[in-house]
Amino acid sequence: MKLTPKQKKFADEYIKTGNATQSAIEAGYSKRTAAVIATENLIKPNIKSYIEKCMADIASNRVMSYTEAVELLTSIARGEEKETVVVATPVSVEKVEKEADLKTRINALKEILKRYPNNDKLVEQQIRKLSVEADIAETKLEEMRGGGDNQDNTLHSIAESLEVIDETDN
Template sequence: MKLTAKQRLFADEYIKSGNATEAYIKAGYSVKNNGSAKAASSRLLTNVNLKHYIDAKMAEIESHKIADAKEVLEFYTRVLREEETEEVAMATARDVITIRKKPSMKDKLSAAREIMKRYPLDDPVVKAQLRKLDADTRISEARAKSYEDGGQDVTKAVGTFIDLLKEGVDQNHENQSKQSSDS
């Protein structure tokens, strides 16, 4: 994107105000009157490189408005640690006052649940679900490869994957039974 300094300034001013004529004048272009500035700014807006620059800047601005996963997790952590507060209005005999309130136990538990959804640790159910998904993926890939190879014996490959899946589920069931009896 090769833009002159004036073109870049024009684009930045246009992004701020949304007014091409005003941006053209603020960018330092010489104009005889508003009519000529309007016509020249309209022509300038048809410049492909300038359009790409404006689109890129607008996308950058929009991306800063949306919270990313890290920011959300940091918020949940601040709630859990009681670092976030909220203003609550309270009525007194004479007036209404606002106080800063720490998160309730319910809010902290909700934040903890949201964090743990992203970090399942060693949950046996989650492990079993992941094994099943992995096995389903391998079965699908084997079927696709079989079709590509002209339909060779998929039944054997699918049977093997199903056996592995059953073995993993049975093992998970045994582990859960042990945990239940130990409790």
């Protein structure tokens, strides 16, 4: 069902101001009946869905999507994104377009890698370290419950593994 021109004007004004009564007046409804008409209009399914659709469009245009963010980071990391910098020369001041410096490009790469944790070696090492620490905690718990010498040997070998992982982190 299509909106009448008055209903569309009401909905557009309501989206701008959030004031239903004032929007009804701006749309051309009588001041005397504006509050009642506004309440009725906000209940009508076709007007309600039009307002919701417009609000969703506004929100999606204002917020960067995940894909847009990764694309921007990628263009920075590749040096495709340029920035304007002011450079002083002995004669004057000039504006120059330059690509991002190496530090900025590396930070962009790190941000991209955070979104793909399976490709990050540091994350893998941290997971291995946490796994070993969990094994140590389990062994200590079993030992406290009355374990024997075999568990001491296991604990010692796990501790050595943890030291090897710590050395690869550094």
